[in-house]
Amino acid sequence: MKELFGWPKQDANWILIIEFALMVAFFTMNTSDWVLQQRGLLAEHGSFPVSANIFAPIFSNFGDRFLFFSERAAWWFHFVGILFFMNYLYYSKHLHIILAFPSTWYANLEKKGKFNNLESVTKEIKLMMDPNADPYAAPAEGDEAAAPSKFGAEDVFDLNQVQLLNAYSCTECGRCTSVCPANITGKKLSPRLILMKTRDRLEEVGKNIDANGKFVDDGKKLLNDYITKEELWACTTCNACTEACPVLLDPLSIIFDMRRFLVMEQSAAPQELNLMMANVENNAAPWQYNQADRLNWAKD
């Protein structure tokens, strides 16, 4: 067994030892406290069902001074241990415990399946449909939505802060992947991996910036180098992953933005989709026949 819960075995052993020591300190503190309460040396407070019923018979053999000492020593050990752990959290894989709070706060509370429209595209369509609009009018100064630098996401720089936060908040529990129909039917997609790969790329970019003072092009992108087109197009956008996530993470929004890049920047949608989109554009329906022929079936 090389790993335990995703940790290398050596690290996992240390974590188990530390957790065991903290729990010993916790029960020592409570049991000493309980016995001292029973002797009338401390005011009665709280109930300690485990300590009182299981450990108290052992501790009742000890003297008062030892019990006071063990209660204080265990209290300080536990207290310092928790402070240490809180600081260690930031550097450890448990960082997600802290980041889960802001991630949940900023979670998408819109109805599942409601996707965000690009303001610039909405404007463009409104302009096309407005007979009084001047198609040659220059965009208003400072109107960034009128001329976006890029559609969709090709790299982590193109993702928003909540998506990046999501990547660091994932506990890697795999609930999303276990309900993903694409994954279940043997496709290459795993929503959990989408977040993990985004985080890996983010960390690589962070190291690049640390080493060079600013980001120096490393010839890599999130798209293709980390997340493949095959994974992106395997998604059915069913939202099962976002429903299943215990901390309301949204791997689908990353998939969606990367697909948007493929379609709007590279025209690299699969052939079937291109055909469907061309039909919608020309026939106002996904089928390959003219609007005037829609009722032909009724004549047969």
Ligand code: SF4
């Ligand atoms: S939305 Fe996509 S990634 Fe999420 S469960 Fe459905 S198919 Fe899988």
Ligand code: SF4
């Ligand atoms: S269900 Fe949420 S926390 Fe668990 S692996 Fe998936 S995205 Fe991460």
